[in-house]
Amino acid sequence: MALRRRSGAQDGQATVEWVGLVLLVALLAVALATAAGARLPGTAMARTIAERIACAAGLGATGCGGPPDPGLAAAYGSELAALVRRQAPTLSYEEGMRAVPVDFRTCREDACSMGDESGEVLASLAGEPVTLFVHVIDCRPGETTARDDCSGERAGRLYLQFWAYYPGSQSLRSLPGDVGHHPDDWESLQIRLGPGGREARASSHHGYNHGGGAANWLSDAGVSERPAWGQWAGRYYVSGGSHAGHAWEPAGRLARRTPGALVRLIPFEEIARRWDRARFAVTPPWLKRVYHDPEYTGTD
Numbered sequence: 001m002a003l004r005r006r007s008g009a010q011d012g013q014a015t016v017e018w019v020g021l022v023l024l025v026a027l028l029a030v031a032l033a034t035a036a037g038a039r040l041p042g043t044a045m046a047r048t049i050a051e052r053i054a055c056a057a058g059l060g061a062t063g064c065g066g067p068p069d070p071g072l073a074a075a076y077g078s079e080l081a082a083l084v085r086r087q088a089p090t091l092s093y094e095e096g097m098r099a100v101p102v103d104f105r106t107c108r109e110d111a112c113s114m115g116d117e118s119g120e121v122l123a124s125l126a127g128e129p130v131t132l133f134v135h136v137i138d139c140r141p142g143e144t145t146a147r148d149d150c151s152g153e154r155a156g157r158l159y160l161q162f163w164a165y166y167p168g169s170q171s172l173r174s175l176p177g178d179v180g181h182h183p184d185d186w187e188s189l190q191i192r193l194g195p196g197g198r199e200a201r202a203s204s205h206h207g208y209n210h211g212g213g214a215a216n217w218l219s220d221a222g223v224s225e226r227p228a229w230g231q232w233a234g235r236y237y238v239s240g241g242s243h244a245g246h247a248w249e250p251a252g253r254l255a256r257r258t259p260g261a262l263v264r265l266i267p268f269e270e271i272a273r274r275w276d277r278a279r280f281a282v283t284p285p286w287l288k289r290v291y292h293d294p295e296y297t298g299t300d
Contacts, residue, residue, distance in 0.1 A: 069081065069085065069264075069265055071265075071266060071267055072084055072085065072134065072265055072267055074267075075134075075136075075267035075269055075270070076136055076267065080136065080138070083160075084134055084136065084160055084265065085261075085265065087160055087191055087193075087198075087260075088132065088162070088260035088261065088263050088265055089132075089162060089189050089200075089234060089235060089236035089260050089263075090234060090235045090236065090257060090258065090259050090260040091130065091235075091236050091238060091257060091258040091260075091263065092235050092236065092237045092238065092254050092256075092257045093121075093238050093240070093254065093255065093256050093257065093258075094237070094238065094239050094240040094254070094255075095240075095254065095255040096117075096240050096255070097238065097239075097240030097241070097255075098114045098115055098116075098117055099113045099114060099115070099166050099167075099168075099243070100113055100114075100115045100121055100123070100124050100128070100130045100258070101113075101130060101131055101132060101164035101165055101166060101187075102124060102128040102129075102130070102131055102165060102166070102167070103128065103129070103131045103165070103264075103266065104165045104167075104184075105271075106128060107124070107126070107128045107167060108167050108183075108184070109167050110167050110168045111126070112124060112126040112128055112167070113126075113128060113166060113167050114126070115130075115256075116256065117255065117256065118255045118256045119256055120256070120257060120258070120259065121256050121257070121258050122258060122262055129264040130258045130262070130263050130264065131164075131165075131263070131264045131265075131266060132162040132163065132164055132189075132263050132264070132265055132266075133162070133163040133164075133165070133265075133266050133267075133268045133271070133285070134160065134161065134162060134163075134265050134266065134267050134268055135160075135161040135163065135267075135268040135269065135272075135285065135286075135291060136158070136159070136160055136161070136267075137150075137154075137158075137159040137161070137292070137294045138158055138159075139154045139155055139156060139157050139158065139159070139294075140156060140157070140158055141156065147292050148292050148293075148294075149292055149293040149294070149295075152295075153295065154294060154295055156194060156195065157192055157193060157194035157195075157294075158192075158193040158194065159190065159191070159192055159193075159294035160190070160191040160193070161188055161189075161190050161191075161268075161285075161290075161291070161294070162188060162189045162190070162191075162236070162265075163186060163187070163188045163268065163285045164186070164187045164188065164189075164238075164243070165184075165185070165186055166185040166187070166243050167183060167184070167185075168183050168184075168185060169183075169185035169241070169242055169243055183280075183281045184280040184281040184282050184284075185242075185243055185282065186280075186282060186283075186284060186285055187202070187203045187238075187243045187244070187245055188202065188203045188245075188285070188290075189201075189202045189203075189236040189245060189247065190202070190203075190208075190290075190294065191232055192229060192232075192294070197231070197232075198231070198232040199229040199230060199231060199232055200229070200230065200231075200232035200233075200247035201227070201228040201229050201230065201247055202236060202237075202244075202245030202246055202247045203244070203245060203299050204239075204244035204245055204246070205242065205244055205299075206298070206299055206300075207225055207226065207228065207297065207298070207299065208226070208227070208228035208297065208299070209228055209244070209245065209246050209247070210228050210229065210230030210246065210247045210248065211230065211246055211247075211248050212237075212246050212248075225297035225298055226297060227295065227297055228297075230247060230248070232247065233247070233248060234260065235247075235248065237254075268285065268286065272284075272285070272286035272291075283300065288300065
């Protein structure tokens with residue numbers, strides 16, 4: 001009996017169908033484990049495998065090592081978008097913390113932002129991808145805009161702001177009840193690129209930090225303000241409860257992480273215009289002074 005030779009298109013279709021089937025099985029495994037409420041062994045691994053299969057099949061939206069995220073390229077152009085993707089921070093979470101930063105347009109309750117307690121975390125247990133919103137302030141010659149402050153020391157520098165949204169914050173999480181809790185928590189990791197190299201700082205309560213320790217107490221409390229820029233090492237450490245940040249990773253306090261290459265990045269510019277009248281319990285990024293003045297030392 002003569003065998004029919006399959007065309008390249010047929011082979012490609014068969015491959016896509018096979019990958020799709022494997023992906024479906026992996027996703028169903030995650031869904032069943034989650035539906036059971038379950039923190040079953042291997043749930044995080046199954047979710048990670050599903051993400052890797054999606055990347056291999058060309059189905060992953062971000063972080064698959066391919067071209068820049070389409071949304072970033074549309075907002076910033078391919079070259080700047082690629083730079084933003086390369087600089088995306090790896091998130092390191094304090095031990096005991098379960099929340100992950102999410103997209104406020106689809107999740108504004110604590111329950112949908114809770115993820116695995118350890119290991120590599122790519123999404124919450126409710127399926128919300130770990131998300132950072134991006135805002136770029138380009139103070140290089142010929143790139144400045146009328147709204148951004150590129151005066152003085154800002155001139156010639158490029159600033160990348162990565163904004164994290166958590167549905168709630170509880171600074172005093174060790175106390176019972178809702179003491180210290182408020183909804184709608186916005187935090188940021190900001191990177192400064194220029195003649196001095198790569199520097200970063202992270203928002204922390206009423207000010208900014210680079211490292212941890214007692215040196216931050218006055219700025220955290222809003223008693224004093226400081227620039228807080230320091231060497232950028234690629235990691236964004238997030239404290240539990242308050243989600244206050246550092247631009248470094250302390251040893252011995254981490255139980256899970258989200259690789260920067262797998263963080264979903266969403267440009268903020270168009271969203272800020274559409275959501276300019278949205279109500280939040282705290283000031284949203286696009287209404288903060290630092291959103292247009294990248295050297296501002298306050299978080300109001």
